[in-house]
Amino acid sequence: MPKRLSAVDIDRCVGCQSCMFACMRRSGEGGLAGACIGVHSAGGISRGFVVIVCRACADPPCARVCPTDALTPREGGGVHLKAELCIGCGNCRTACPFGAVFWEPQQNKPQICVYCGYCARYCPYDVLAHEEIVR
Amino acid sequence: MLPDDPLRRVLYIDLGKRKFWVEERPDLFERWLGGVGVAMHLLTEHCPAGADPLGPENPIIMAVGPLVGLYPMASKTIATFKSPHTGNLGESHAGGRSAVALRMAGYGALVIQGVSKTPIYLAIDGDQVHFRDASALWGLRSSYTVGDVLRNREPGAGERTIMRIGRAGEKQISYACVITETYRHFGRLGLGAVWGSKQLKALAISGRRALSVADRKAYRTTYDEVFKAATESDLMKKYHDLGTAMNVLPLNAIGALPTRNVQSGRFEQAETISGEHLAEQYLGRRLACAHCPVACIHLAALRVQHPKEPFFYKTVMLGYDHEPIYALGSMLGIGNPAGMLQLLDEVEIQGLDAMSTGVVLAWATEALEKGFISTVETDGVLLTWGNWSNYILAVRKIVAQPNDFYRALGRGVEHAASIYGGIEFALAFGGNEMPGYHTGPAGHLGYLTGARHSHLDSAGYSLDQKILAQGGELTPQSVARALLQEERWRQVLASLSVCFFARGVYTPEIVRKTLQTAGFDLSIESLNRLGSEILALKHTFKAREGFDIAQVRIPQRILETESPLGQIDETFMRQTLAEWTQLTAL
Numbered sequence: 001m002p003k004r005l006s007a008v009d010i011d012r013c014v015g016c017q018s019c020m021f022a023c024m025r026r027s028g029e030g031g032l033a034g035a036c037i038g039v040h041s042a043g044g045i046s047r048g049f050v051v052i053v054c055r056a057c058a059d060p061p062c063a064r065v066c067p068t069d070a071l072t073p074r075e076g077g078g079v080h081l082k083a084e085l086c087i088g089c090g091n092c093r094t095a096c097p098f099g100a101v102f103w104e105p106q107q108n109k110p111q112i113c114v115y116c117g118y119c120a121r122y123c124p125y126d127v128l129a130h131e132e133i134v135r
Numbered sequence: 136m137l138p139d140d141p142l143r144r145v146l147y148i149d150l151g152k153r154k155f156w157v158e159e160r161p162d163l164f165e166r167w168l169g170g171v172g173v174a175m176h177l178l179t180e181h182c183p184a185g186a187d188p189l190g191p192e193n194p195i196i197m198a199v200g201p202l203v204g205l206y207p208m209a210s211k212t213i214a215t216f217k218s219p220h221t222g223n224l225g226e227s228h229a230g231g232r233s234a235v236a237l238r239m240a241g242y243g244a245l246v247i248q249g250v251s252k253t254p255i256y257l258a259i260d261g262d263q264v265h266f267r268d269a270s271a272l273w274g275l276r277s278s279y280t281v282g283d284v285l286r287n288r289e290p291g292a293g294e295r296t297i298m299r300i301g302r303a304g305e306k307q308i309s310y311a312c313v314i315t316e317t318y319r320h321f322g323r324l325g326l327g328a329v330w331g332s333k334q335l336k337a338l339a340i341s342g343r344r345a346l347s348v349a350d351r352k353a354y355r356t357t358y359d360e361v362f363k364a365a366t367e368s369d370l371m372k373k374y375h376d377l378g379t380a381m382n383v384l385p386l387n388a389i390g391a392l393p394t395r396n397v398q399s400g401r402f403e404q405a406e407t408i409s410g411e412h413l414a415e416q417y418l419g420r421r422l423a424c425a426h427c428p429v430a431c432i433h434l435a436a437l438r439v440q441h442p443k444e445p446f447f448y449k450t451v452m453l454g455y456d457h458e459p460i461y462a463l464g465s466m467l468g469i470g471n472p473a474g475m476l477q478l479l480d481e482v483e484i485q486g487l488d489a490m491s492t493g494v495v496l497a498w499a500t501e502a503l504e505k506g507f508i509s510t511v512e513t514d515g516v517l518l519t520w521g522n523w524s525n526y527i528l529a530v531r532k533i534v535a536q537p538n539d540f541y542r543a544l545g546r547g548v549e550h551a552a553s554i555y556g557g558i559e560f561a562l563a564f565g566g567n568e569m570p571g572y573h574t575g576p577a578g579h580l581g582y583l584t585g586a587r588h589s590h591l592d593s594a595g596y597s598l599d600q601k602i603l604a605q606g607g608e609l610t611p612q613s614v615a616r617a618l619l620q621e622e623r624w625r626q627v628l629a630s631l632s633v634c635f636f637a638r639g640v641y642t643p644e645i646v647r648k649t650l651q652t653a654g655f656d657l658s659i660e661s662l663n664r665l666g667s668e669i670l671a672l673k674h675t676f677k678a679r680e681g682f683d684i685a686q687v688r689i690p691q692r693i694l695e696t697e698s699p700l701g702q703i704d705e706t707f708m709r710q711t712l713a714e715w716t717q718l719t720a721l
Contacts, residue, residue: 014430016423028351040293046452
């Protein structure tokens with residue numbers, strides 16, 4: 001079965017951004033520009049955090065609105081990005097209700113999670129898990 | 136430095152002319168790394184000798200180091216300025232998201248100059264700088280509200296920093312702080328007052344970028360080494376588990392917990408304000424600075440009842456640490472944790488430095504007790520040990536400044552005691568109020584000699600405790616040497632802007648390796664040399680502004696109240712200072 005990332009217990013998140021930096025480091029870079037996972041406060045950090053990550057939808061709306069088939073559904077859930085087909089229209093970003101389609105402004109292209117689970121390995125408080133998709 | 140590293144970019148902002156520009160300064164970062172090295176150099180460049188700390192000529196410098204955005208726990212922003220509190224070197228470090236945000240916005244340093252004619256806040260988003268009107272924010276009762284407002288008006292949720300001052304900063308109380316991300320502070324030496332003098336209410340910074348490394352594979356391997364040491368070894372355990380509040384009980388047990396203005400080193404109610412008790416009864420959430428897996432920020436969830444309604448509560452989340460617990464707890468004889476937390480809440484609302492506030496109030500309490508002042512001076516507030524609700528009233532008055540006495544309190548304990556008497560129990564070192572350790576001579580010598588008169592300069596308190604635990608003897612030579620060695624190495628860490636709590640992880644060898652992947656090839660010897668050079672920059676600045684270690688006052692009280700290492704001997708203190716002077720002159 002294909003895997004995806006899930007936020008197991010969001011109330012345990014401390015906002016350390018280890019997952020975001022891990023996502024960048026996977027491709028050998030520092031910083032945050034291309035991270036496909038985002039953490040922000042739930043209205044001030046005293047109220048805790050929200051983790052934004054692609055949940056690998058069974059029928060992904062981002063793929064449905066892609067005019068060039070750059071985004072296609074992945075078997076079992078989620079999407080696959082063929083960057084060379086992307087025209088940077090941004091429909092996918094609008095379509096995702098979670099805001100999990102991140103954007104790379106220099107390339108003007110979406111950043112799509114590849115469900116590798118690298119970020120989850122660096123979550124110190126077991127907020128994130130890399131698990132098989134069960135429908 | 137790597138050719139595309141944006142660290143080299145220094146953002147200049149002139150508040151008077153409402154102009155900004157960027158200067159590329161690779162020379163500066165190659166030479167001084169970043170963080171405190173660069174911030175000290177920029178301060179020397181831009182702060183004229185004898186500058187009025189609250190005048191337009193005093194610059195606000197903020198800098199970060201090369202490891203920020205690349206490695207965990209490189210999470211501090213170093214601010215330098217001329218301190219309105221001591222009239223000398225101002226240096227303050229804060230975490231939160233400040234460092235990563237500044238680096239991700241594409242800068243290594245920020246220089247804010249001039250004075251705005253009207254209240255203003257700055258919003259920096261990558262290459263854009265917006266000068267936004269803050270006249271509606273000026274005078275807001277609570278510093279928390281400033282954060283709430285900017286959160287809804289500025290971009291970059293999750294990655295931005297929102298720094299702000301409270302009313303204390305607006306009123307230029309000399310120990311007003313700058314608050315960042317609600318729970319972290321540029322606490323000491325009055326950066327908040329400098330902001331207030333420039334009518335700068337807040338500063339939001341956001342941005343998002345990638346950073347290159349010299350060697351991708353080595354980067355990942357070295358990262359894992361640092362990350363593992365931070366999360367799997369015992370090196371960060373103390374900060375991770377109970378947080379810095381875990382110091383309260385051990386310090387009390389050895390008689391080093393400053394109590395009731397250091398009339399004692401033991402507080403009979405230490406248990407109820409201890410890290411253990413707070414964790415058990417109040418700990419509601421843990422938070423981390425950006426890019427730090429340790430999450431040492433401990434928030435107490437304090438349930439406060441409505442003053443009239445019977446079944447009506449609010450829950451306040453308050454960050455606690457050892458220093459505020461000491462300053463607003465044991466130092467004031469407050470053993471009621473809920474009372475202590477409510478006092479801390481007021482200090483946060485006003486935007487004061489918790490440590491200086493506690494020490495100032497402790498002096499005022501003793502001065503009232505001993506008849507140096509009366510309730511005429513305190514404007515009717517009866518300050519007595521443990522009476523936290525009256526201390527809340529006094530905190531409000533320090534900021535509201537209803538009379539000469541509170542105006543004096545608003546300039547620190549040294550100043551207040553110079554007017555009203557009681558200098559022998561005014562606990563300031565080099566003009567800065569005492570930290571929460573009465574461990575022995577080395578601790579106090581650290582406060583006296585440290586460039587910013589902070590316990591974090593050279594950690595003398597840790598030297599005292601080592602001697603207490605392992606035996607041995609302190610000599611003026613050994614103490615002076617150890618303090619200097621520690622302070623020099625900490626200049627390196629602060630130039631990388633690595634959190635000092637991670638000093639056990641960032642050994643010289645790890646520093647060398649991490650820097651190498653960031654494109655800085657430096658030997659351990661050259662790092663050590665750099666540490667000495669940065670400290671020398673600070674000493675030069677301090678001397679230029681009139682600081683003389685031979686003239687420094689040793690508060691009588693610390694010589695009277697026994698420390699864990701026995702009675703502290705003034706001759707020993709003076710001998711160590713003389714030794715230290717000789718070593719720094721070399």
